[in-house]
Amino acid sequence: MTDAAIADAAVDTQPASYLTAGHTLLSWLTTTDHKRIAILYAVSITLFFFIGGIAIGLVRLELMTPHGLFLTSDAYNRLFSLHGIIMVWFFLVPSIPATMGNFLLPLMIGTHDVAFPRLNLFSWYLYVFGAAFTVYALISGGVDTGWTFYTPLSTSYATGYVVAAATGVFVVGFSSIATGVNFIATAHMLRAPGMTWFRLPLFVWAMYTVSMVMVLATPVLAMSLLLVIAERAFGLPIFDAARGGDPVLFQHLFWFYSHPAVYIMILPAMGVVSEVIPCFARRTIFGYAFMVYALITIAVVGFMVWGHHMFVAGQSPLANLVFSFLSFIVAVPSAIKVFNWTATLHRGEITFEAPMLYALGFVGLFTIGGLTGLFLASVPIDIHATDTYFVIAHFHFVMVGGTVSAYMAGLHFWWPKVTGRMYSEAWARFAAITTFLGFNATFLPQFVMGWNGMPRRYHYYPDVFQAWHVMSSVGALILAVAYVLPLIYFGWSLIYGRRAPANPWNATGLEWQTSSPPPKENFHRIPRVDVEPYAYDAFVHLPTTDDRAPPSLPSPASGGG
Amino acid sequence: MTIDRFMTAASDYATQVDGTFWVLVTISSLITLLVAALIAGFSLRYRRGSTARRGPLPERFGRDVEIGWTVATLFLFLFIFWWAASNQLSALDVPGHAMEIHVVAKQWMWRVQQPGGAREINEIHVPENVPIRLVMTSEDVIHDLFLPTMRLKQDVLPGRYTYLSFTPTKTGVFHLTCAEYCGTDHSVMAGRLVVMTAPDYARWTNAQPEADDLAHQGEAVFSALGCSGCHAPTSSIHAPDLHGLYGRAVPLADGRMVTADEAYLRDSILLPAKDIVAGYAPIMPSFRSAITEDDLVKLIAYLKSLSSSPDAGVSPASGKERAGGTPALPGGP
Numbered sequence: 001m002t003d004a005a006i007a008d009a010a011v012d013t014q015p016a017s018y019l020t021a022g023h024t025l026l027s028w029l030t031t032t033d034h035k036r037i038a039i040l041y042a043v044s045i046t047l048f049f050f051i052g053g054i055a056i057g058l059v060r061l062e063l064m065t066p067h068g069l070f071l072t073s074d075a076y077n078r079l080f081s082l083h084g085i086i087m088v089w090f091f092l093v094p095s096i097p098a099t100m101g102n103f104l105l106p107l108m109i110g111t112h113d114v115a116f117p118r119l120n121l122f123s124w125y126l127y128v129f130g131a132a133f134t135v136y137a138l139i140s141g142g143v144d145t146g147w148t149f150y151t152p153l154s155t156s157y158a159t160g161y162v163v164a165a166a167t168g169v170f171v172v173g174f175s176s177i178a179t180g181v182n183f184i185a186t187a188h189m190l191r192a193p194g195m196t197w198f199r200l201p202l203f204v205w206a207m208y209t210v211s212m213v214m215v216l217a218t219p220v221l222a223m224s225l226l227l228v229i230a231e232r233a234f235g236l237p238i239f240d241a242a243r244g245g246d247p248v249l250f251q252h253l254f255w256f257y258s259h260p261a262v263y264i265m266i267l268p269a270m271g272v273v274s275e276v277i278p279c280f281a282r283r284t285i286f287g288y289a290f291m292v293y294a295l296i297t298i299a300v301v302g303f304m305v306w307g308h309h310m311f312v313a314g315q316s317p318l319a320n321l322v323f324s325f326l327s328f329i330v331a332v333p334s335a336i337k338v339f340n341w342t343a344t345l346h347r348g349e350i351t352f353e354a355p356m357l358y359a360l361g362f363v364g365l366f367t368i369g370g371l372t373g374l375f376l377a378s379v380p381i382d383i384h385a386t387d388t389y390f391v392i393a394h395f396h397f398v399m400v401g402g403t404v405s406a407y408m409a410g411l412h413f414w415w416p417k418v419t420g421r422m423y424s425e426a427w428a429r430f431a432a433i434t435t436f437l438g439f440n441a442t443f444l445p446q447f448v449m450g451w452n453g454m455p456r457r458y459h460y461y462p463d464v465f466q467a468w469h470v471m472s473s474v475g476a477l478i479l480a481v482a483y484v485l486p487l488i489y490f491g492w493s494l495i496y497g498r499r500a501p502a503n504p505w506n507a508t509g510l511e512w513q514t515s516s517p518p519p520k521e522n523f524h525r526i527p528r529v530d531v532e533p534y535a536y537d538a539f540v541h542l543p544t545t546d547d548r549a550p551p552s553l554p555s556p557a558s559g560g561g
Numbered sequence: 562m563t564i565d566r567f568m569t570a571a572s573d574y575a576t577q578v579d580g581t582f583w584v585l586v587t588i589s590s591l592i593t594l595l596v597a598a599l600i601a602g603f604s605l606r607y608r609r610g611s612t613a614r615r616g617p618l619p620e621r622f623g624r625d626v627e628i629g630w631t632v633a634t635l636f637l638f639l640f641i642f643w644w645a646a647s648n649q650l651s652a653l654d655v656p657g658h659a660m661e662i663h664v665v666a667k668q669w670m671w672r673v674q675q676p677g678g679a680r681e682i683n684e685i686h687v688p689e690n691v692p693i694r695l696v697m698t699s700e701d702v703i704h705d706l707f708l709p710t711m712r713l714k715q716d717v718l719p720g721r722y723t724y725l726s727f728t729p730t731k732t733g734v735f736h737l738t739c740a741e742y743c744g745t746d747h748s749v750m751a752g753r754l755v756v757m758t759a760p761d762y763a764r765w766t767n768a769q770p771e772a773d774d775l776a777h778q779g780e781a782v783f784s785a786l787g788c789s790g791c792h793a794p795t796s797s798i799h800a801p802d803l804h805g806l807y808g809r810a811v812p813l814a815d816g817r818m819v820t821a822d823e824a825y826l827r828d829s830i831l832l833p834a835k836d837i838v839a840g841y842a843p844i845m846p847s848f849r850s851a852i853t854e855d856d857l858v859k860l861i862a863y864l865k866s867l868s869s870s871p872d873a874g875v876s877p878a879s880g881k882e883r884a885g886g887t888p889a890l891p892g893g894p
Binding site for chain 1: 563564566567568577578581582585589592593596597599600603604607608609613614615616617618623626627630631634635638639641642645646648649650652653668701702703705707709712713714715716718719720721723736738739740741742743744745746747748749832849
């Protein structure tokens with residue numbers, strides 16, 4: 001079958017695909033198909049995203065006045081803890097790797113599945129049971145430690161279900177490790193003939209580096225949570241100063257995982273954006289090799305900067321200096337990536353579909369998030385700004401402005417491939433622009449009040465900050481609308497959406513050379529790769545009249561059978 | 562309440578931090594504007610259908626550009642690091658004659674002991690233009706004393722002393738608050754930092770209810786706990802002499818040398834087996850369950866007074882005398 005024939009089949013009849021391979025609930029819950037597992041993950045993380053979102057919506061409502069509206073301080077503390085725990089561990093960490101990574105990694109390297117399909121399904125079960133258990137604990141009894149579980153608050157003083165919540169997070173950690181191991185093995189063992197390391201799409205590189213970080217860092221989280229559980233449940237004095245323990249030890253262990261975890265959240269986002277921008281700029285990514293080295297550098301140096309979370313925790317001034325220095329160093333490769341994405345636009349042929357709008361929004365917001373990271377890497381500035389809304393704004397620029405924007409970019413970009421349907425482009429663009437505006441309205445005021453001395457995790461606050469809090473809450477409302485919109489038009493597209501061609505964006509990459517949605521085994525015949533990645537220059541002079549036309553890449557073209 | 566309570570730069574250090582901050586804001590704004598302008602410019606110029614010139618760039622060009630902006634970014638970041646770090650290091654030079662105020666944090670209040678003996682809750686009174694050193698510890702969880710107008714904060718840890726040094730240069734009533742999340746009422750664990758002129762501070766100290774200074778109170782604790790039974794020079798039990806101990810280097814039984822600072826004194830009282838002085842038997846019992854944080858503060862103040870005065874055993878001067886004209890400067894002769 002030629003490529004054209006595949007595309008015709010995709011348009012005219014409903015081809016057999018992984019979606020038609022079984023319609024029962026059981027067929028989904030026992031699947032070992034990486035694409036179906038990706039969808040299981042997508043459904044569960046979306047659910048958790050909205051639970052965490054509702055929690056922070058209530059918090060922002062409460063903060064409309066300095067003296068609260070309808071919550072007790074305990075309820076308030078439980079709500080922001082719930083928000084943090086869910087968003088970090090059950091949304092951000094698995095978001096891009098477990099959904100898009102699972103779906104795309106085998107497709108992008110040209111193989112039938114991940115290396116360990118059953119381990120892949122097992123990791124979803126670990127994730128969903130661990131997360132559901134924690135969320136149940138958070139909603140029924142609550143935890144008032146914040147997502148950071150700082151000792152001795154969490155071990156000796158906090159009320160609520162700390163042990164249960166920590167146990168759930170501990171279990172979910174193993175899901176991360178399993179996914180990481182799976183991806184590393186897949187990238188090493190299952191690349192299609194001709195798919196050399198330096199022909200890998202940057203998304204695959206991002207998955208590979210993030211998997212390394214997951215495998216190496218997550219065990220440290222498991223260990224530190226286990227110690228919290230041991231002390232709280234069994235009285236083992238690890239962190240209790242009164243019995244010779246050290247409360248600050250927990251912070252070292254926790255951040256030794258949780259700082260690399262920041263990169264677990266942002267590296268995949270960088271991978272997504274590196275796919276989207278070249279496609280809509282019709283231009284090879286600028287500095288491919290440098291982009292790869294930057295990913296690796298970030299992953300490695302990211303392990304050595306955890307101490308910058310502890311500049312005021314009683315750490316020695318010399319240690320502060322060293323961690324400050326390394327934090328500046330880790331910012332360099334991030335900056336290089338921003339310059340490269342920008343330079344990719346140069347001499348391109350740019351269009352502004354929804355994925356591109358989200359991706360450009362990512363570059364802008366990530367730039368601000370990264371630069372304010374330099375403020376916090378400077379010890380004297382950090383001493384004043386840490387534990388204030390300045391920090392909140394900074395990491396939301398990276399985690400939400402960055403990772404969530406990239407997640408949305410990827411969701412729109414690969415939606416036709418995953419579902420075989422097109423969504424409403426107009427609504428999607430509207431949502432992308434609303435996200436950008438709502439995001440800035442929410443978090444820019446937080447920089448201002450943070451530098452002015454507004455501490456984080458405050459239920460009641462001095463009334464001089466009320467105007468900023470109201471602005472931020474209104475922004476959050478806009479942001480909420482922007483996040484609910486895709487739920488509606490994506491849902492609509494599943495039923496009424498125009499059928500998607502194999503390659504609606506005329507993108508390079510092997511995933512676009514199979515039908516939309518792909519067949520169960522991805523490729524009827526394993527493709528052969530003999531071109532460099534992002535060969536968009538070859539596309540530029542092609543007629544673009546019929547956007548349903550199949551891709552006519554100059555050579556690899558053996559994408560189907 | 563006005564924003565001045567938070568944003569006034571009330572020390573030279575605070576002014577310096579603000580300077581660093583605004584330079585960083587300027588540099589970051591320029592970079593953000595550059596990136597935004599490039600994205601907007603390229604988006605416009607190279608939008609589909611525009612007549613701008615396209616086609617590949619020479620291979621060499623890409624490499625040179627990459628190396629160029631990598632090196633430029635590295636140097637810029639290293640410059641910012643060096644600059645911020647040198648500010649940090651100069652701020653570490655704390656004058657040796659600082660006035661010491663003890664702070665004990667607990668859920669959810671700040672207890673303060675002035676060197677003159679006055680006690681305060683959720684308030685710290687300090688004289689202007691006098692170097693202040695807060696010696697802080699916590700009775701329960703980790704707290705953090707945040708003085709926004711000094712641009713300073715420091716975690717307050719259980720089982721350990723941490724310090725915060727500043728020299729206020731502006732009088733006024735400023736905010737102080739807890740910045741490390743500490744449980745239910747974290748957000749109301751707040752109070753006031755009152756900076757007064759030296760004469761006003763002296764008057765304020767005088768007006769406080771009659772109280773001995775810390776060292777005198779500590780002397781009472783010293784005898785109440787029976788410390789003198791072993792540590793008095795006349796005692797029959799072989800225990801180290803405590804006169805002149807504070808600040809001295811002490812040889813330990815395991816060969817280490819430590820400086821007898823507050824942390825050492827604290828550990829020796831609570832965990833006596835940790836650092837055994839060379840030549841002595843490990844016979845001292847732990848006083849962990851016998852002494853409160855507040856009494857520990859007094860006791861250590863007394864032990865320190867044994868080093869600072871030639872006629873050992875008598876604290877340098879009583880609160881009454883000092884309250885007269887000049888600002889109180891205990892903690893050093």
